[in-house]
Amino acid sequence: MEILSLSALEIREKILTKKLSCQEVVKAFVEQIKKCQKYNAVLEIFDDVEEKAKEMDEKIGQGFKGKLAGVPIIIKDNILYEGKICSCSSKFLKDFVAPYNATVIEKVLAEGAIILGRANMDEFAMGSSTENSAFGVTHNPLDFDRVPGGSSGGSACAVALNMCPIALGTETGGSVRQPASYCGIYGLKPTYGRISRYGIVAFASSLDQVGIFSKTVEDNALMLEVIAGGDEHDSTSSQTAVDNYSCFENDCKYTIGIPKEIVQISQGMACQKNYQNFIDSLKKKGFAVKEISLDGISLCLPTYYILAPAEAASNLARFDGVKYTSRNKEAKTLQEIYKKSRSEGFGKEVKRRIMLGNYVLSAGLYDAYYKKAKAVQGKIISQFDKAFEQCDLIAMPTTIGEAFKIGSKPSNPIDTYKEDVFTVSANIAGVPSLSIPFGQGENGLPLGIQILAKKFDEKKIYSFANSFTKGEE
Amino acid sequence: MDLKEIKHLAELSKLEFSQEELQAFSKEFEQLVDFADIVKNSSESGQIKYAQIDMNDLRQDKPKESMSVEKLLQNTPKVASQSIVVPRIVE
Numbered sequence: 001m002e003i004l005s006l007s008a009l010e011i012r013e014k015i016l017t018k019k020l021s022c023q024e025v026v027k028a029f030v031e032q033i034k035k036c037q038k039y040n041a042v043l044e045i046f047d048d049v050e051e052k053a054k055e056m057d058e059k060i061g062q063g064f065k066g067k068l069a070g071v072p073i074i075i076k077d078n079i080l081y082e083g084k085i086c087s088c089s090s091k092f093l094k095d096f097v098a099p100y101n102a103t104v105i106e107k108v109l110a111e112g113a114i115i116l117g118r119a120n121m122d123e124f125a126m127g128s129s130t131e132n133s134a135f136g137v138t139h140n141p142l143d144f145d146r147v148p149g150g151s152s153g154g155s156a157c158a159v160a161l162n163m164c165p166i167a168l169g170t171e172t173g174g175s176v177r178q179p180a181s182y183c184g185i186y187g188l189k190p191t192y193g194r195i196s197r198y199g200i201v202a203f204a205s206s207l208d209q210v211g212i213f214s215k216t217v218e219d220n221a222l223m224l225e226v227i228a229g230g231d232e233h234d235s236t237s238s239q240t241a242v243d244n245y246s247c248f249e250n251d252c253k254y255t256i257g258i259p260k261e262i263v264q265i266s267q268g269m270a271c272q273k274n275y276q277n278f279i280d281s282l283k284k285k286g287f288a289v290k291e292i293s294l295d296g297i298s299l300c301l302p303t304y305y306i307l308a309p310a311e312a313a314s315n316l317a318r319f320d321g322v323k324y325t326s327r328n329k330e331a332k333t334l335q336e337i338y339k340k341s342r343s344e345g346f347g348k349e350v351k352r353r354i355m356l357g358n359y360v361l362s363a364g365l366y367d368a369y370y371k372k373a374k375a376v377q378g379k380i381i382s383q384f385d386k387a388f389e390q391c392d393l394i395a396m397p398t399t400i401g402e403a404f405k406i407g408s409k410p411s412n413p414i415d416t417y418k419e420d421v422f423t424v425s426a427n428i429a430g431v432p433s434l435s436i437p438f439g440q441g442e443n444g445l446p447l448g449i450q451i452l453a454k455k456f457d458e459k460k461i462y463s464f465a466n467s468f469t470k471g472e473e
Numbered sequence: 474m475d476l477k478e479i480k481h482l483a484e485l486s487k488l489e490f491s492q493e494e495l496q497a498f499s500k501e502f503e504q505l506v507d508f509a510d511i512v513k514n515s516s517e518s519g520q521i522k523y524a525q526i527d528m529n530d531l532r533q534d535k536p537k538e539s540m541s542v543e544k545l546l547q548n549t550p551k552v553a554s555q556s557i558v559v560p561r562i563v564e
Contacts, residue, residue: 099544206523232532302511313486320487322559324548334562335487343489351488355479355498356505358486368513371521376512378519414504 003028004162008071008219011165015060015070022060022070026053026114029072033117033163039139041148041157043077045117046084052114059112066112067226073108074158074167077118078125079210080199081105088201089133090123092325092345102199103234104168104210104227111226116164119154123347124316125175125203127151128419129404132349137406141183142445146403149179152211156183159213166223167213172203173304174398174423176211177435181398181448184437186220186465188212189423191455192430193238194224196231204311205236207304207427217469220434221245221462228458240456249463256282256451256464257292257391265298265421270401274439274447278395285468292387292394296380297425303380304424305417306360306373312350313357319345352413377428384429388454393464397422398448402441426452434461436469474502 003025006014014020026049033042049072056070075081078088080098082105087093101109108115122132130138130153138153140146141160148157152169156179159167169176171189180187188211195210202208210227214220225246230239258279266272282289321327321341328340346354360369387394400421409416426433432455435448453461479499483490490498542555551558 096548099540099547235531296517299512299515299517302508305505306509306512317487321550322557325550327550332560334559337559338487339489342487346488351486351490352498352501352505354486354488355482355502356509359482359502359506360509362482362485369509372515372518373512374521374523375518376515378521379517380519381522382519412504413501414508417508 004032006165007216008068008165008214009216009222011071012067012069016065022056022114023050023053025070026050026072026116029116029164032161033158036161036163039141039144039157039161040136041120041138041154041161042074042117042163043087043089043120043135043154044085046115049114049116056112056114064112066110067222068108069112070114071112071166072114072116072164074116074119074155074164075105076152076155076167076169077121078170078201079105079168080201081115081118084118086118086201088124089121089135090345090347090350091134092319092341094134095326096324098199100199103196103231105199107227119152119158119167119169121154122151122349124201124312124350125151125170125172126312126349126353128174128178128416129406129409130154131406132347134347139406140403140445143403143443146405146445147182149182149399149403151175152213153179155213156180156185156187159183159185159215165215166219169211169213170200170203171209171211171427172207172308173427174420176213177398177423177433177448177450178419180213180435181437181446182403184446186214186217186437187435187448188220188224188458189426189433190224190228190458191238191432193236194228194240194432194456194458196229196234196237198231198233202315204308205315206311207308217462217465218246221248224458238456243459245459245462248466249459252463252467253286253288254392254460254464255288255290255390257290257387257394259294259297259387259394259396260291261294261297262396262422266397269397270441271397271399271447274441275397275449278438278449282395290391292390294380294383294387294425296376296383299376300380300425300428301417301421303373303376303428304420305356306369307377307428309353309357310361310370311357313354313361316346316350316354321345349413380425381429384431392453392460394452395449396452398435398450399423402443402445402447422450426450431455432458432461434465436465474499474506
């Protein structure tokens, strides 16, 4: 039990000082994953983890001191780990074996992490609840009848239930921060371009980023230090220098911006009181609080639901039953292979988004939807730039309320999309945002507040979170 | 949006739907399009940038070791003589 509640930094420390072996650590976490099977957070425990742990113990014995030496992690099922299945929680890719490592995988392995397994998700990362997985829903770690959030729900649940200290997810519109909030942990969506996307199955390439789940701010910062940086395999990754994120700034007299439009949108929502409590708490702790304006922010959500499906429709055209997905057995012509394989391979939500994406990209409508959405995005980016001239960080709720009940939002897709109302703006603007656990809802379940910063200002976010939460304890 | 248009869109998307699914879909689609229309009808407009990041650092164009053909084809449903097999498309 003691091992399971340790942070990644503590695990590393204990392994390097020989108080624990990597094998003991891995064994404890694997047992915990097995114990928590009913939550359906982890789709597969990799069969070589004991062997890898043994190798790591030997390596550490020879003086290896990687930043993640002996630290067990879990990855979302859309990150390629060579030789392992990467299914994106889709029937279509259920047997797909990754032929190479994603850059983030190369980086965590080089620093000594042990990858325990792959976590459940909404199919192709499309959803906010993990209910869209072809392999069954993941349950909320604190209330079995509720969702853990999504699309990286398995990763969030795994960290919250101590199946690992850190897990990787991916974000396109809130898929790390929303489940982090629902599960009461930290979840980072970094600046667009901060982390290489090489080896991550693409959903909407202009928005996708790898994200990090952890139980502590320090662990989150440590992981970002390891996986951030430019990559010759991803031309959208930035060469901007990687900060020492885990060396927090001591003097954090930041000015926190509170967008008046967010205050308005949250009126009547379950998160409203908690947001106000957070603002009060900021003032009490001596942070300067400043009202700011982001007047295009209500357009972020519909803008997102044009841009993301448009890019998804194009990205998912590669899954055709020909090159690397399962192929329908009855299909006789090439056209039939495409249609029948895709129709039986993709789930309902994925089909819905492909259809919507092709609609907004179709001849005659492209200018009115896609091009217009890009113009609105331009406006939102400039509003964020202006806002950050007046404040260091921006705070807003992560979610509209607590985790919702499994099966409670089946009929109208827009209702589910509205879950992303607070998170999508960071993706649209390309700025970093960390969801920190703060407060509870009326059912005693966790809520989160997200802290946004200028592009590449992750260090400021971590320093704030560290200073703010220290005071909470 | 009528059924004919939905069917055409499905054809472009290389997806098949049953008649029932199509009916349900056309209803849903109306809501989705109404939602997208908020952007279409908005007066907000800014600079259009197709890439979020102002850079395109291409790597040196030098030959390097690459993946083996076997590895590239390991997930392909039908393979013969290091090639992907599909039904004949030219008569």
